[in-house]
Amino acid sequence: MSDYDVRMIVLSTDDLDDSIAFYRDTLGFELKFRDGTHFAALDGGSVTLALATALDHPIPGKVAVGIKTDDVDAAAKAVEDNGGAILKAPYDDAYERRAVVYDHMGNGLVFYSPLPRS
Numbered sequence: 043m044s045d046y047d048v049r050m051i052v053l054s055t056d057d058l059d060d061s062i063a064f065y066r067d068t069l070g071f072e073l074k075f076r077d078g079t080h081f082a083a084l085d086g087g088s089v090t091l092a093l094a095t096a097l098d099h100p101i102p103g104k105v106a107v108g109i110k111t112d113d114v115d116a117a118a119k120a121v122e123d124n125g126g127a128i129l130k131a132p133y134d135d136a137y138e139r140r141a142v143v144y145d146h147m148g149n150g151l152v153f154y155s156p157l158p159r160s
Contacts, residue, residue: 046117050083050108052092052152054099058082061093100142101129106150114139117153121145 055061058079065071071084071091080097083090096102111117115132118141122128125146132141138154145151 045111045113046153047110048089048107049110050090050092050152051086052094052099052106052108054103054105055093055095058093058095065091065093100140100152101150104150106142106152108152108154111153111155114141114153114155117141118143121151126151 053061058076058081062073062076062082062084065084066073071086073082074085074090075083077098080095082093084093085091090108092108094100100106109117118128118132121143127144128141129144129150130140130142132139132153134140134157138156140152140154143151143153
């Protein structure tokens, strides 16, 4: 079993309300979480479909794959050591530790791990 779990696909949007309505009404995805007018997570079954504006998207205008891991720093280093590149070094936001990287072919990946709750 891998230490990495693909959990999310992040799509870009310029209009969060419109995108939520599209995926809800067209595909029946239920809204799981919303953060203002810049981020929403929809229930895509085994993978969360995230919609994000440029304010909250790790690589605006691109598709990014969210990969949950226990060690964000080691994951980012492994990618860099094997021909990829770090776009945004590991950092903590309000909810999780993240790193944004490109694989060796330029595909966007976001490694993340929930922060302990205080």
